[in-house]
Amino acid sequence: MENRTDKNSYTVIFAIGMVMVVGTLLAYLASSLKPKITENQRLEKQQNILYAMGINDNDETSAVFISTDKAPEAFDKNVADQIVITVDANGKVVKTQNRDEYFEETKQEPYLIDVKKQQANAKDGGERKLPLFVGENSEGKTVYVAPIRGKGLWDAIWGYVALDEDMVVRGAYFDHKGETPGLGANIKQRYFMDDFIGEHLISKSGEFKGITVAKGNADPKNSDKTDNEVDAIAGATITGDGVTAMIKKDLKLYLPYFNSLKGK
């Protein structure tokens, strides 16, 4: 005897019904939770930038953000200006705006600029907006925090790097979407991020070299800060190469701005 549920008409109706129920449920949930999620992401960006500036709740070994309820206040206090540099597809500077000028034009805070979207714009031959956050770090030094973004092994990786006027790293924060736990995911561990502090982006001969995440580094304790290299994570070659590439590619675009700082 044929079962009621074996009929084609039942199968089709069931499929349509199930998709509609699930679709409605997910759409409702997603749209009702969206404001809360956007707010969380906004606070996270502030925490990331503050982390790179050395304003965080780090204990001895692990990386801890400043708490979300303190982040907005600390952000207002420590980030003195948010500069937006607009470059064309060749990396040539079109214009440089400060926070107020940018806000006037777009009604958007510069730290909410979506780096992913800007990279896509540049790839299509358009302009790219480069945000740069200026402020005093935890040691009272003026630092310039730049967001970077690139590809790891499985998915996107990104970060915030705090530089001083000479393009020496004063703080770094990296994060990832889906790198392998225990391997590539360790780019957001203290021991990896802290290795970048003090490293020079400019080589001894004066050209922009970035920082290479190097395997078989002869300097595992990372005492040489001017070799443009940090020690790689064993077993995470491709994620490490991704970090190298995003530092080289994205931070190079800021070179004209840092050169102009020195000219002053």
Added chain:
Amino acid sequence: MAKDSRLILDPLTDNNPITIQVLGICSALAITAELEASIVMSISVLFVMGVGNVVISLMRNIIPSKIRIIAQLIVVATLVIIVDLVLKAFAYELSKTLSVFVGLIITNCIIMGRFEAFALGNGPWRSFLDGIGNALGYGIILVIVGFFRELLGSGTLLGIPVLGDPIEKTGLYATGYENNGFMLLSPMALIVVGIIIWVQRTRNKALIED
């Protein structure tokens, strides 16, 4: 009643999803380089399997057999997405830790396997127990593999150094011991799982197939 308890206990040993049913190997390779990730993954799977098995069991009489696999897939995916969204809104930090596992949970063969083999033919309570049992059986192996891979590969447990400092050469490292970087790579998870299977079948000959 005695039978109900077997639903939880069997998958822990003689019907373990990884070592006997050989399901869920892919995620066991991917995330066991660290003990912490193994534990997080085990808890996530425990939740999804418990709830998912109940949902499928409740729907077992109305799911058309022709499209049952896709219906199961929709149930898992919906559950995982709901959890992901709720965590993103109310426990953002936790959701970032879990984001890596979302894809691995949806495609975990154990979940689909138990839906198909058990929940479609049994009532909600028994399905719930079966889900919990299998998730625990999966978790045990994950934790064992994670323990050895992190200990031998990085010299740490849950991120805390237990064998000394490899760079300063203190503790065990002073004797010339080195971390085995190979333990961090996926193939070693297979070898550790293989050793567990070997030990288990040596102790219980009934598990050996001809």
